[in-house]
Amino acid sequence: MFELKKSGDKYHFVLKAGNGQVILSSQMYASKASAMNGIESIQKNCQNEDSFEMKTAKNGKIHWNIKATNGQIIGSSQMYASESGAKNGIESVRKNAPGAEVKEVE
Numbered sequence: 605m606f607e608l609k610k611s612g613d614k615y616h617f618v619l620k621a622g623n624g625q626v627i628l629s630s631q632m633y634a635s636k637a638s639a640m641n642g643i644e645s646i647q648k649n650c651q652n653e654d655s656f657e658m659k660t661a662k663n664g665k666i667h668w669n670i671k672a673t674n675g676q677i678i679g680s681s682q683m684y685a686s687e688s689g690a691k692n693g694i695e696s697v698r699k700n701a702p703g704a705e706v707k708e709v710e
Contacts, residue, residue: 606643606706608636615639619646619679619701627696628670628679643706645672646679650701656694658687666690670697 608617614632617639621627628646633639649655649672658668665683668690672678679697684690 606701606704608639608643608706608708609710610636610708617643617706619697619704621696621700626682627693627700628681630679631677640706642678646670646697647701647704649673649678650697658690668694 605620606617607620608615611632614634615636615638616632617630619627630639630642633642649670655670655672656668657671658666660666661683663683665685666687666689667683668681669677670679681690681693684693
């Protein structure tokens with residue numbers, strides 16, 4: 605499920621797995637419509653392997669970003685201890701995002 609939240613005058617969202625764990629977080633958007641477009645972009649791009657970019661942080665942990673076709677980052681993962689954990693996170697996005705409902709939360 606995508607949770608859409610308003611923070612001040614901006615919007616952002618997270619994608620949660622069935623167990624409630626956050627799989628990815630978005631950037632901040634100026635409007636609700638822009639955030640909804642970000643969700644739609646993730647749903648559209650998550651099946652394309654080239655949309656995901658894995659990185660290693662300075663502390664050695666692994667994380668990834670999902671990018672739109674224009675190269676803009678539309679979602680970022682948590683930090684993972686291993687590459688296999690990060691890959692499992694990507695697979696979770698592929699499984700959960702396409703048909704996920706959008707819920708607005710306070």
